[in-house]
Amino acid sequence: MVALESGLGLLLSAAEAVRLELLLFAGFWFVIGALDELAIDVAWLWLKSTGRARTHSLAAPLDPTLIGSIALYVPAWREARVIGPMLRHALAAWPHDGLRIYAGCYVNDPETFAAIEAAGTRPDGTTDPRLTIVVNERPGPTTKGDCLNRCYAAMLHDEQREGRRFRAVLLHDAEDLVHPQALSLIDRELERADFVQIPVRPERHEASQWVSGHYCDEFTDAHAREMVVRAELGAGIPAAGVGCAFSRSALDRIIARRGSDAGPFDPTALTEDYELGMLIGRAGAEGKGGRFVRVRASDGSLIATRAYFPHRLDAAVRQKARWVQGIAFDGWEQLGWSRSPLEFWMRLRDRRGPLVAVVLLTAYLLIALTLVLRLAEATGIYRPARLPPLIYWGLILTTLAFVWRGIVRFFLVGREYGWSEGLAAIIRIPVANIIAIISARRALGRYVSDLRGKGKSWDKTEHDRHPADARPRG
Incomplete structure (x- = not known):
């Protein structure tokens, strides 16, 4: 029994060490992403306030x-x-x-x-x-x-x-x-x-x-x-x-x-x-x-x-994988980068899909590890150490950034589709994240196949309904 508890303790200790490393990785990129989006938000709000971005x-x-x-x-x-x-x-x-x-x-x-x-x-x-x-x-x-x-x-x-x-x-x-x-x-x-x-x-x-x-x-x-x-x-x-x-x-x-x-x-x-x-x-x-x-x-x-x-997960993944491959991987080869700081920034934003998918996958893995450690703490099996102040404040910053993103999305979607859809947009964020993760993996596989000489074809989405079939909303 003592050996079992010791082995479990070592396993949980290793899980905590892995969680700390993943927190450093994900936290860094989440902060970079939050600052990136905040810069767009500030520019957008300034343009709106000055009337330059008026619809x-x-x-x-x-x-x-x-x-x-x-x-x-x-x-x-x-x-x-x-x-x-x-x-x-x-x-x-x-x-x-x-x-x-x-x-x-x-x-x-x-x-x-x-x-x-x-x-x-x-x-x-x-x-x-x-x-x-x-x-x-x-x-x-x-x-x-x-x-x-x-x-x-x-x-x-x-x-x-x-x-x-x-x-x-x-x-x-x-x-x-x-x-x-x-x-x-x-x-x-x-x-x-x-x-x-x-x-x-x-x-x-x-x-x-x-x-x-x-x-x-x-x-x-x-x-x-x-x-x-x-x-x-x-x-x-x-x-x-x-x-x-x-x-x-x-x-x-x-x-x-x-x-x-x-x-x-x-x-x-x-x-x-x-x-x-x-x-x-x-x-x-x-x-x-x-x-x-x-x-x-x-x-x-x-x-x-x-x-x-x-409207099906598999079709959405195929479509978005094509976009990710074409913009992030092929676009890097065919368009290159730019010496203009503004243009370089925008191309980074366009091609961030694969990196975002890795960071999101890391975040969901962190959630699973945290739940395991919290469960171990609640049952008295293991007591995790306190997080370092840098990571602690990084988590607060990224949480505030997530709340802000939810507010912006609620406002934009609600204004165009109705406020109930604005609320649904916040709830749908995890769905979009899952599609992004799977799509990036598929895009990478297709890109590697193309490098091996498989060649490209029109992997398009099949459509079974046109908006003219029903009266459009809005």
């Missing part, structure tokens, strides 16, 4: 006449369920004569082709001339960048045939619900920028309070706070892949820089939209840079792109 409201609907023709690319692979409602709604919401939609699909995806064809057919049996179907002869899925480049090639063919030049390229996904005022707003903002991004407003799936809901929390936080700060400070603006437009002059510069006429989108990238936005999004000698535009329509609705995001 403007339109007094009346914008003029539907476009300054120049705009080509909308909608790449699709196995999206027969949602691309029909998406295209029908876009064609109806955007009656602009200067709009041309290029819907990309694959030769081995006849269901999606049929859905696109049906969406372009009018009630009288005629075909809407503003919709062009682009069939990729390479069997899918390739990559999203490859599909977008096929749309670009089709646009060039039409320009030569029709003797005109499109002013800009706009990107949307097959599951998106566009805002009626978005196209006119983007067209207007392209007068002052080479790249325009409007917010993304996820729709929460009623069957998934937690998984689909955490997308609402994260996009609202990013597109109501961080992106506003980045835009006002002049940092590079990452493209979200939807609701973003690029001027033709900027795309021409990208093609010239790459020395390839295949198209402006990197066919080897998993997040080609993010990469393109970062390359164009900073103003410089070559162009006008990017703009993030947060505006409300005259009816009070946010001019944003709505969509249902994954």
Whole structure:
């Protein structure tokens, strides 16, 4: 019995030593992360207080006449369920004569082709001339960048045939619900920028309070706070892949820089939209840079792109793993870093996903070890030593930072989705953390596989519902 107690004591002593080391590691990075987010908060509050970050409201609907023709690319692979409602709604919401939609699909995806064809057919049996179907002869899925480049090639063919030049390229996904005022707003903002991004407003799936809901929390936080700060400070603006437009002059510069006429989108990238936005999004000698535009329509609705995001854990993990790999791992290789302190900071923020996952995993391991030690103390088996003052105050600081983050998230999400969703956003933070941990592990595995020559493919999310199927909230 004495030997058993001695062995248990040694085991608990080792657990306490491990906990101390993990506390030092996690505490350091939690403090760094808290200061990082606090800097964004201070900048955001200052911009709000000075009126520079005010969300403007339109007094009346914008003029539907476009300054120049705009080509909308909608790449699709196995999206027969949602691309029909998406295209029908876009064609109806955007009656602009200067709009041309290029819907990309694959030769081995006849269901999606049929859905696109049906969406372009009018009630009288005629075909809407503003919709062009682009069939990729390479069997899918390739990559999203490859599909977008096929749309670009089709646009060039039409320009030569029709003797005109499109002013800009706009990107949307097959599951998106566009805002009626978005196209006119983007067209207007392209007068002052080479790249325009409007917010993304996820729709929460009623069957998934937690998984689909955490997308609402994260996009609202990013597109109501961080992106506003980045835009006002002049940092590079990452493209979200939807609701973003690029001027033709900027795309021409990208093609010239790459020395390839295949198209402006990197066919080897998993997040080609993010990469393109970062390359164009900073103003410089070559162009006008990017703009993030947060505006409300005259009816009070946010001019944003709505969509249902994954509502199952496995689908959310796959999607976020693709984002982490494309931004954190591939982005490091393809975009490198920057000598600008501001830009360097923002790229650190973009690529922190894997490190955040490690720190979060450490934190949850710390919770388990602490519970074990507290249980041992309560039963009289073992008495842990007092924590060093540095760690003690670090825990207080990180706790206060967590409370502050919860307050900010409650305010941002509650203002956009309702105060009950604001409260739910605080409760959903552990769900987001778990998804982040699993996604980072999957992203690292995929990245290592790519380094071994496996190659990239479009590991996209399957969608079974479009916001047009039900009346959007808000």
